[in-house]
Amino acid sequence: MRRFLEPGGSFRFDGTVPGDKSVTHRAYLLATRAIGETTITGALRSRDTDATLGVCQALGADVRHVQGRDTLVLRPPARLQEPSGILDCENAGTLVRLLTGLLAGSGLFAVLSGDASLRGRPMRRVVQPLGLLGARIEGRHGGDVLPLAVLPASLVGREVSLPLPSAQVKSAVLLAALDAKGETVLRDLRPTRDHTERMLRQFGAEVEIREDSIRIHGGQELRSPGQVLVPGDISHAAFLLAAAALVQGGEATVRGIGLNPGRTGMLDVLRRMGLQVEIELEDEAPEPRGDVRLQAGRLTGVEIDGDEVPSLIDELPAIAALALCAEGVTTVRGAAELRVKESDRIAALRRMAEAVGGAFEELEDGFRIQGREMLEGGVVESHGDHRIAMAAAILSLRTRQGVAIEGAEAAAVSFPEFFDLFAAATGH
Ligand code: S3P
Numbered sequence: 001m002r003r004f005l006e007p008g009g010s011f012r013f014d015g016t017v018p019g020d021k022s023v024t025h026r027a028y029l030l031a032t033r034a035i036g037e038t039t040i041t042g043a044l045r046s047r048d049t050d051a052t053l054g055v056c057q058a059l060g061a062d063v064r065h066v067q068g069r070d071t072l073v074l075r076p077p078a079r080l081q082e083p084s085g086i087l088d089c090e091n092a093g094t095l096v097r098l099l100t101g102l103l104a105g106s107g108l109f110a111v112l113s114g115d116a117s118l119r120g121r122p123m124r125r126v127v128q129p130l131g132l133l134g135a136r137i138e139g140r141h142g143g144d145v146l147p148l149a150v151l152p153a154s155l156v157g158r159e160v161s162l163p164l165p166s167a168q169v170k171s172a173v174l175l176a177a178l179d180a181k182g183e184t185v186l187r188d189l190r191p192t193r194d195h196t197e198r199m200l201r202q203f204g205a206e207v208e209i210r211e212d213s214i215r216i217h218g219g220q221e222l223r224s225p226g227q228v229l230v231p232g233d234i235s236h237a238a239f240l241l242a243a244a245a246l247v248q249g250g251e252a253t254v255r256g257i258g259l260n261p262g263r264t265g266m267l268d269v270l271r272r273m274g275l276q277v278e279i280e281l282e283d284e285a286p287e288p289r290g291d292v293r294l295q296a297g298r299l300t301g302v303e304i305d306g307d308e309v310p311s312l313i314d315e316l317p318a319i320a321a322l323a324l325c326a327e328g329v330t331t332v333r334g335a336a337e338l339r340v341k342e343s344d345r346i347a348a349l350r351r352m353a354e355a356v357g358g359a360f361e362e363l364e365d366g367f368r369i370q371g372r373e374m375l376e377g378g379v380v381e382s383h384g385d386h387r388i389a390m391a392a393a394i395l396s397l398r399t400r401q402g403v404a405i406e407g408a409e410a411a412a413v414s415f416p417e418f419f420d421l422f423a424a425a426t427g428h
Contacts, residue, residue, distance in 0.1 A: 003408035003419065005396035007377060009426035011250040011296075013240050017421075019044035019070060019230035020258045021414050023287065025052050025094045026171070026199050027228045029102055031074040032056040033178075034203050036224035041071045043230050047413045051090040055099060058083040076224075082108040086147065089114040091342060091384075091413050094168055097126045098196075100148060101172030104135035105155035105179025105218075113147040117342050117384055123148060126172040129160045133173070133180050157182035157218050164337075165190035165310045167262065170214075174200065174207070180218035187213050192310045193262030195287070202228065202286045231258035231289040235314045235387075236415050238266050241294045242318040243394040243422065245275055246325055250296035252425075259288040265311030269319055270294060272302045273326060299326035301371055306334020313337060317391035320349045324358040325398045326371035336365040342413070343383035352392050355380045356399055377401035386413035393422055 024044040029052065031038035043049065057063060060077025080103075087110055089096040096112055100123070103110050113119065124144040127137045133155040139148040157180040160173055170186060174196055177184035189212045197214065200207050203222040208215040237254040244252035259281065270277050275297050281290040299322055304312070309332075312319065316338060323330035338345040346362055353360030353369070357376030361368040377399030380392035389410045396403040411418045 001409045002404055002406050004404045005393055005402055006428050007396060007399045007402040009247065009397055009428050011244045011247040011252070011397065011425050013244065013252040013254070013421070013425040016255050017232045017236040017240065017257065018046070018415060018417060020233040021046065021048060021235065022094060022193060022195050023230045023258060024049045025092070025098060026195050027230060028052045028056050028074065029098055030199055030203050030222060031224060031228070032059055032061040032076050033080070033102060034076055034222035034224045036226070037073055037075045038224040038228055039066070039071065039073050039226065040228045040230065043070045043072060044233065044414070045069045046416055047090060048092040048095065051088065051092050052095045055087050055089065055095065058085070058087055080106050080108060083110050086111045086113050089118055091115050091117055093118060093121055093342070096123070096146065097168040097172050098175060100126050100137065100150060101130060101175035103150045104130045104133065104137065104176040105153065107152045108150070109152060110150045111147050112150065119146045122340055125164060125166060125169050129162065129169065129173050130176050132158050132160050133176055133184065135176060155180035155218070157184040159185045159187055161188045162186060165192050167192040167196070171196035174214070174216055177216045177218055178205070178220055178222070183215055183217050185213060185215050189213060190310070191262060193260050195260060198286045231287055232256045234258050234263050236418070237292060238315040238318045239390045239394055239418065240421065240425065241270065241292065242322050243397060243425065244294055245270065245296050245299060245322055246394060246397045247296055251294070253291060253293040255291045256282070256289060257292060259290050261288070262311055265308050266315035266319060267292065269302055269304065269312060273322060274298050274300045299371070301326045301328035301330040301369070304332045309335045309337070314387065317345060317349060317387040318394070320353070320367065320369060321391045321395050323369040323371055324353055324360070324375060324395065325373070328371060330369045330371065332366035333363065334365055341385070343385035343388060345385065345388065348383045348385055348388045349391070352380045352388060356395055356403060375399045377403050379404045379406060382407035382410045384410050386410045386415065390415065390418055393419070397426065
């Protein structure tokens with residue numbers, strides 16, 4: 001679907017955004033694996049997270065919707081049931097990787113697949129460490145590409161060194177370790193979002209967390225805490241904050257969003273770009289949560305390196321949009337992971353920038369952008385990638401001719417309400 005966004009406009013937003021995608025995936029999966037019913041409030045309803053709900057139902061969970069669309073009660077099966085068909089993870093990388101870990105020691109046979117994008121993404125990163133625990137997982141390209149078949153296996157706790165700073169891989173190993181005999185120790189960890197560790201504790205598991213290692217014992221039962229509250233998604237908020245930053249006099253206040261320290265890198269970048277960002281923390285546990293307020297100002301280019309990347313990896317499309325309109329140069333390095341997201345995001349962002357008349361240099365592990373006061377506008381292809389569609393949308397605010405987005409429906413993968421909220425905030 002092609003959607004045209006008019007050039008310019010004001011930007012004022014004060015409100016909430018839908019639930020956090022990472023937390024919603026985890027809430028559904030842990031609630032399915034736990035003893036006792038869980039009421040999940042503020043869940044994200046999107047293509048990705050609905051795929052997770054479908055998988056949980058295929059494993060035997062019973063799902064009841066109570067209030068509106070985003071509060072639901074999940075009753076787990078007494079034991080996970082062997083799915084009778086292929087588990088379709090659609091576009092969701094987090095789902096397929098966490099699920100592989102959850103099923104590795106379940107004793108069940110399961111086949112996991114997804115859409116064309118997901119079938120092209122690397123899975124060895126989870127298959128290899130899970131194999132160290134004794135998991136038997138087969139797949140195309142020697143187990144690197146979907147469909148994956150998870151075969152029944154008995155897992156044994158081991159020391160596992162993680163090859164890359166990935167919350168998905170860490171989470172897959174933690175979930176598998178619950179079914180392993182003895183202790184699993186994850187080593188060489190670099191900081192990444194710790195939603196899984198926090199939620200495992202919320203479900204009563206003992207997880208020992210040190211600076212760069214985590215220990216977890218197998219054979220632990222998960223017990224539902226009864227209620228899980230999903231905060232608003234900071235990755236959704238990122239596009240609204242960036243939109244406000246692109247417009248003279250723009251303002252955005254996003255309320256009740258998750259402020260997990262592994263996710264807030266973009267707020268630091270916004271400040272380094274010269275903007276005023278206020279954060280009001282309301283809750284600390286189980287996830288930090290609060291309001292973020294931003295006022296537009298002059299934008300300057302910034303340097304972002306590999307250490308910072310995990311804390312803002314999903315926000316780099318929004319940051320690229322800002323950089324295209326900032327004064328000076330923005331350089332992002334150490335972000336080769338962008339090449340294996342829902343699209344090759346480095347290439348997709350270059351095409352987006354070129355389509356609207358921006359100056360973008362593709363680097364092997366990132367990009368360099370020379371900002372411009374104003375962009376021309378044009379037709380941007382989303383490549384089926386939700387975050388490219390939303391980055392293109394906010395750029396329309398700084399174009400002379402507007403932006404037409406080819407494949408705009410991709411936004412529904414994570415943020416189905418995006419275009420409505422955006423239209424209301426711009427006054428178009
Ligand atoms: C996620 C972790 C990140 C992130 C993804 C969601 C998660 O991926 O990019 O959108 O929920 O654990 P990696 O862990 O692969 O870096």
